[in-house]
Amino acid sequence: MAGTKFAYVKNFELPDPLLPGTYILLRLDGHGFHRLSQDHDFVKPNDERALQLMDHAARDIMHEFKDVVLAFGESDEYSFLFRKSTTLYNRREAKILTTVTSLFTSSYVLNWPRYFPNSSLKYCPSFDGRIVLYPSEKEVRDYFAWRQADTHINNLYNTTFWALVQQGGQTTTEAHATLRGTVSKEKHELLFSRFGVNYNTIPERYRKGSVLVREEVAGHEPSGTAESAPAEDKCATSGSGAEASEVRVEHTQGTKKSKKPKVQTHIQLYHCDVIEQAFWGARPYLLE
Template structure:
């Protein structure tokens, strides 16, 4: 950049580098999606087309950013996880967040005709906002993911019951909301089954558990005979984040490039499964290790 008398304005740019050795979660949310769902007559309580579109856009983000180790989405929200060893954009919060938001939004708008082929997308167009949050330990990260999945279940059970009362029970929105005030999960399940013959357990898993995105690596049989079974590998402990223990040495440039290529080639899996219990993490140790197997 050429020097000029105006270059001093660069001094107003403040650094926003995120703390090292911490998990980075960039969570995006749809802006004004209540109006958008009404404008395009989304099905209630869940529109499968809209959720599939969200998942497709998220998969597009995962493919473009191999540094991402995982994603989790519900409704008009998606969380993207960078490993604590991530150095993308020198860990600048603004760059990471805006890249995720803009990439996701572009994929969402581009793929809209695929999932809503007979619905013309018109201004105001869908848009998303985002924030970056740091979590120092594996426990904190898993608790965050558990929080989002529990929220998915709570919100979906409420919405399923609410819309059953409105669409099948003949109540208006205020009356349905009043009837559900103070009810527990058992009460909502009872309303669904006794009045509308709906067994909540039989609802689609995507609606109840949300969508989990991760890189599904194929491990060759030869690798399995010479290396430990990845499903039995230990999950990194919180001790790795202790201030008294130095983080592991970074990969060499050659090793890092090979790791990146393996990530780019990996299939982006989209599952609707439990991420609260240990089973999910034990079977996919590369998510928390941050290293492609």
């Protein structure tokens, strides 16, 4: 089109650079997943297969974009934190948002048969996305604390709701009415007194969500094979929370001038607390 009389239309394409020196946080949400979960018979209140599929797609994002250092997932959403210094696509908002969203969606569809071998997709799932910029470490940490608190609140409600329906014989309308106006303590008591369920023993994946971290590893040789989570709790929280995950060791070579050694990293999946200081204190490089 260059050099023709039609080239003027390119002037309507406005630049959309993201503010430099800020943290880029990209969040994806499943579009119409309430219907999708019903039509594909997801297990209630939590479907392990669906959550593992989300983790797989998120891991693919982190393998493709090395500037994503942390991701957090719950239900049908995932949040990705980019290095503050990233210059990916010259920080063009539309380019980053559309590429990450489309790759996540395609990975979700491509890997569906791996997690749902007996349930073919009836139609195309989709995700919407947004980018938010945060000026300092405080807002970034508060963002992830907000998402993890939301995970707990939603899961406690859903766990109690489906216990009332599946074990208590209530209709969905009756279960909603039973829980209307209740606080956390009352839901805990209802679960334990009526169904013998201690909420604190429910798997951490459901209570705390999924945390994918780009871990720095010293002296690790690339193998391209799957590895188990280390015995020592590298998440540095009160919960163990580590889960076996696919490992690809990645290398970042320093320049000849700087003579910095290769930085080896792998992506580790945890289900642990990201609200307290311990998680962040063990990984200062995430917010550098």
